[in-house]
Amino acid sequence: MAIDELDRKILRVLSVDARVSHQDLAERVGLSPTPCARRIRKLEADQIITGYGARIDAGKLGFGFSVFVSVKLDQQVENRLVEFEKTIRDCPEIVDCWLMTGSFDYLMLVLVSDLAEYEQFLTRRLTRMPGVASIESSVPIRRVKEQAARLR
Amino acid sequence: MAIDELDRKILRVLSVDARVSHQDLAERVGLSPTPCARRIRKLEADQIITGYGARIDAGKLGFGFSVFVSVKLDQQVENRLVEFEKTIRDCPEIVDCWLMTGSFDYLMLVLVSDLAEYEQFLTRRLTRMPGVASIESSVPIRRVKEQAARLR
DNA sequence: GATGAAACCTTCACCCC
DNA sequence: GGGGTGAAGGTTTCATC
Numbered sequence: 082m083a084i085d086e087l088d089r090k091i092l093r094v095l096s097v098d099a100r101v102s103h104q105d106l107a108e109r110v111g112l113s114p115t116p117c118a119r120r121i122r123k124l125e126a127d128q129i130i131t132g133y134g135a136r137i138d139a140g141k142l143g144f145g146f147s148v149f150v151s152v153k154l155d156q157q158v159e160n161r162l163v164e165f166e167k168t169i170r171d172c173p174e175i176v177d178c179w180l181m182t183g184s185f186d187y188l189m190l191v192l193v194s195d196l197a198e199y200e201q202f203l204t205r206r207l208t209r210m211p212g213v214a215s216i217e218s219s220v221p222i223r224r225v226k227e228q229a230a231r232l233r
Numbered sequence: 234m235a236i237d238e239l240d241r242k243i244l245r246v247l248s249v250d251a252r253v254s255h256q257d258l259a260e261r262v263g264l265s266p267t268p269c270a271r272r273i274r275k276l277e278a279d280q281i282i283t284g285y286g287a288r289i290d291a292g293k294l295g296f297g298f299s300v301f302v303s304v305k306l307d308q309q310v311e312n313r314l315v316e317f318e319k320t321i322r323d324c325p326e327i328v329d330c331w332l333m334t335g336s337f338d339y340l341m342l343v344l345v346s347d348l349a350e351y352e353q354f355l356t357r358r359l360t361r362m363p364g365v366a367s368i369e370s371s372v373p374i375r376r377v378k379e380q381a382a383r384l385r
Numbered sequence: 386g387a388t389g390a391a392a393c394c395t396t397c398a399c400c401c402c
Numbered sequence: 403g404g405g406g407t408g409a410a411g412g413t414t415t416c417a418t419c
Binding site for chain 1: 236244247248249250251252279280281282283284285286287288289290291293294296301318321322325326327328329330331332333334335337339340341344371372373374375376377378379380381382383384385
Binding site for chain 2: 388
């Protein structure tokens, strides 16, 4: 399960262009297609590669307004967390969510069309979720860097 | 450039499994491979799909410790931002970074192996970056939700 | 949006170092 | 243990309907 420099090269290519053919990939990393495919299968089996996804421009689909939301619950007992997290997963606006240490319990990224839709989301959905005690919103201006993975 | 329900179905499949064959995809969305491929090409041409990436388990590569870092600069003049952002992009530990409104200028996600490596990153790299005035670290416990895109 | 044929890619057994 | 070769099978692509 140890990773060598060839695996790393393969990961570097696949993290940026997951749909390359084994032939092109082989050429780019300096290998023939067969061992290249073998390595990919091993990386998948070892769950180093956990899947492949299309990058989709949210703005083009009408969700161009993002907000980072910090949420504090009234209690941090397990049931409260489990219940809240279930609600989170069913919520299409929330695309990313972390359980945090520190003064807030959850940090999440919300995608909406505009500030008006965010207000609706805040007042009709988030504040009504089970156990929510306080909410803080931070609005990003622009994404500076987006990297699928750390490879060095 | 308008998106219909079939396009949405295609995006839903591709966002989760970018390496499906056109044949499988066609079957799953109820189409034959040719119009399916045509729609994908159009979604790519319209830059609704901006690319494809492998999902890589950072923990398995030795970067299992993540930290959200809020950074404030001493000045918000354009040159300062440009210079800082250039440094950010060259920094392998920083996998995600947003320019923010509010009390901090940048929010970023840092991937390191452990707390010791984070200390090194903080004291030797981040604090020495041009214009950095203050830093606040928030440590996540666990990722609750991760969704490539919002599709509904 | 579907069909069919040509070109291409993936995969496997097998060989090699 | 890992990489290469070639042939079989499957997939993509394009003109055409």
